[in-house]
Amino acid sequence: MSRKIVILTEGYTDPHRAKTAISLIRYCREEILAVLDKHSQGRSCQDMLGVGGDLPIVASIEDVPGADTLLLGIAPPGGRLPVEWRSIILEAIARRMDVVSGMHEFLCDDEEFVRVAENSGARLVDVRRNDEHEVATGQGLREECLRIHTVGNTSSCGKMVAAVEITNGLKDQGVDAKFVATGQSGIMVEGDGCPIDCVVADFIAGAAERLVRANQNHEVIVVEGQGSLIHPRYSGVTLGLLHGLRPDGLILCYHMGRETVFGMDDHKLPSLERVLEFNEMAANFMHPCKMIGISVNGRNFSDEEVADECEKVAARLGLPACDVIRQGPDKLVAAVLDLKRRLGK
């Protein structure tokens, strides 16, 4: 049954904070009725978020009487609920709308939300909530399934989008491919997956491994990455995920022009060469693995600048490079199929 969603972004429309909203609008457009953001009422969604065309931006839930779901469209560091959103969420719950959240702070742990939901019959859906409690075993992986994993030099650089676009490109070529979600936005888009950054630390690799086993009936799985092996905040999530997945091939994602860790300006990013070397070294402790392509996120640059960047980075690293949104994922799809052939999978 299709949902009728209002996405809440109120006050958090910069593209890094609102990345959950942007992903949902990009990949689940037909389910979205409106974006709720009273500060931006009257602007176009395309102008505000860079996606969504003429999707309405409204000032109040009352403006979208047909909606049955309020989806919290942000992914802030730490995953706390903005306090100023409480009244909006309470209003939605009282109207019997389901509320879908990807925060670390769970709706289900909030006594007031739970009480109002019990009265109205609304459902509270915490996408990050999980009960992973198995350590990794390294057993039971189907080696005929090709495992591809998108990694990055920092957070919020396009790892999910690259994974979705490569998967869709593979499907277009008749390959039985599956996008495997590991974060709140990806899970909301795909409808399944594992919120790996909210698993108890000892079980990160175990949860990743379970995710592989649950999806390896496909020919190819493309698993979205989280954070970065060199991210001061999230590197533990990234390494546990990498080691649990045991990928055959990696796609390196980066945000053109960014030189520091997002939100941590005193942390300069190392060269892509060093990031590539460190990722390959880390992956190969578990399973033979190569970097096979580069996904360039060219947001804020012109088509010409992006094309130029892709050409240069491809020459520098000796790997195919493209911006999957501007140019389509064909080069990376070809790299995946080439690896598949070489490994006889």
Next chain:
Amino acid sequence: MSRKIVILTEGYTDPHRAKTAISLIRYCREEILAVLDKHSQGRSCQDMLGVGGDLPIVASIEDVPGADTLLLGIAPPGGRLPVEWRSIILEAIARRMDVVSGMHEFLCDDEEFVRVAENSGARLVDVRRNDEHEVATGQGLREECLRIHTVGNTSSCGKMVAAVEITNGLKDQGVDAKFVATGQSGIMVEGDGCPIDCVVADFIAGAAERLVRANQNHEVIVVEGQGSLIHPRYSGVTLGLLHGLRPDGLILCYHMGRETVFGMDDHKLPSLERVLEFNEMAANFMHPCKMIGISVNGRNFSDEEVADECEKVAARLGLPACDVIRQGPDKLVAAVLDLKRRLGK
């Protein structure tokens, strides 16, 4: 107020499983009245666990009427409570003994334990329970405090023992040093610390950083490592901890003669050279850091064999090496003091 502890190991006396028991007996001997293990009744504790001398091994809690605390002495992968221990734990709770557990499966989440404890007045202490929810910031570190961190090539190789012994060696030389615990055994020994492997994945580095800030009033902190950067199960914990701590110096710990990951015999360990390189590379993405010494765990080998191993590995890696239990930590203490001098801390 000193506790009067009975340590439960029943059925789990191999030294890797019973490492919590061994650590407590080694470092909190004066608080321990007995070990509860009916299968080993009559054996000497020294013979059973390699520590503890003539500490009594008893078959039942009734045999230790003066005890006020039951401490679960094991650290199994996954941290589940052995089902056959339920009746023993229930008996202890009913006798109003506090129960101290380092399991992932919390005593406080067990309705029966909670009910019986409410009736008797016993306390249930889950050492791994935590509410860490801050991401790392990289801010607020006192650079005058020297940060030392013990790392390993696998789990259960002596990282905690090395950290405690080096700390004690520094204190013996008049240095204001503090052992910083990051695992259940260390926390039970030291009385404070952070159960880093039970933190929600996104907050591993943040929790490690908070731990540094809480202890950096000391001249030197020696933080125990968890797992290994190359451990198929726990590498995420290890990297998040390393990046949150931003150590100045590392001590590489390994178990003499071990060639595979403990409990995962199909996973061969790489050379110490590769482990060293990978650890230094990972650490230096956050903060300048060098490996400064090797801690050899020579359990099961003769004094001569251990001395020979230390000499060989020191020559191979160009670093001081010793077995802190057999030979004392002097060489590693000297390496720490040398680093302190060189960095002017």
